[in-house]
Amino acid sequence: MAYVFTPPAIVGIPVAGSNDSFPVHRIYCVGRNYEDHAKEMGGTGREAPFFFMKPADAVLNVAPGATVTLPYPTLTANFHHEIELVVAIGTGGSHIKAADAHKHIFGYAVGLDMTRRDLQNDMKKQGRPWSISKGFDHSAPVGHITPASQLPGIENAEIAVQVNGLDRQRSSTAKMIWNIAETIEKLSEAWVLQPGDLIFTGTPEGVGAVVRGDVLLGSVTGLDSISVKVA
Numbered sequence: 755m756a757y758v759f760t761p762p763a764i765v766g767i768p769v770a771g772s773n774d775s776f777p778v779h780r781i782y783c784v785g786r787n788y789e790d791h792a793k794e795m796g797g798t799g800r801e802a803p804f805f806f807m808k809p810a811d812a813v814l815n816v817a818p819g820a821t822v823t824l825p826y827p828t829l830t831a832n833f834h835h836e837i838e839l840v841v842a843i844g845t846g847g848s849h850i851k852a853a854d855a856h857k858h859i860f861g862y863a864v865g866l867d868m869t870r871r872d873l874q875n876d877m878k879k880q881g882r883p884w885s886i887s888k889g890f891d892h893s894a895p896v897g898h899i900t901p902a903s904q905l906p907g908i909e910n911a912e913i914a915v916q917v918n919g920l921d922r923q924r925s926s927t928a929k930m931i932w933n934i935a936e937t938i939e940k941l942s943e944a945w946v947l948q949p950g951d952l953i954f955t956g957t958p959e960g961v962g963a964v965v966r967g968d969v970l971l972g973s974v975t976g977l978d979s980i981s982v983k984v985a
């Protein structure tokens with residue numbers, strides 16, 4: 755039986771140091787996973803993890819050394835950066851225990867959870883879904899994926915974003931409230947994780963707005979940095 759139109763292409767993210775590509779299935783995101791960011795968003799600091807999603811085709815691939823154009827989205831006047839460590843799932847499963855979580859991880863990348871903050875605040879006030887503020891086109895710039903075997907120190911790595919060369923966010927992945935293994939345990943209670951899933955693990959304090967012309971440089975020690983220019 756034929757498809758009624760050509761199916762959309764699989765979204766692939768290149769794997770660093772190889773000619774292979776990681777096929778993206780779903781994108782999960784953790785909210786408020788660093789204490790000082792939770793506080794700047796009006797929370798208490800520590801609370802049970804919660805999740806939202808972006809569509810797979812929200813990925814904007816950013817090759818190392820390149821500066822990729824990030825279109826300023828419609829419907830916002832407060833377009834925020836959130837620098838995040840991205841976990842790439844290689845082996846699926848449900849009810850994965852934290853002690854086993856590492857067996858399910860293919861690798862890691864640097865990501866930006868770009869956010870229409872004004873719309874997010876409106877939706878929160880009205881008790882409505884966040885999708886329009888988080889899951890829009892090009893809302894997930896991601897760098898190349900480095901296999902986990904090459905990254906022994908990712909649980910205690912510097913994570914930062916600079917805008918036009920000045921620090922906006924700088925912290926450590928060790929400051930996550932729910933670490934990577936705990937996040938996988940909680941997430942896999944709610945969904946059956948699949949190979950190809952990405953997890954944006956939350957952002958540290960210092961989120962803020964960017965405008966057209968700004969250049970963002972996102973980094974996590976040990977991973978390929980990403981550079982995007984808002985246009």
Ligand code: MN
Nearest residue numbers: 836867956957
């Ligand atoms: Mn985020």
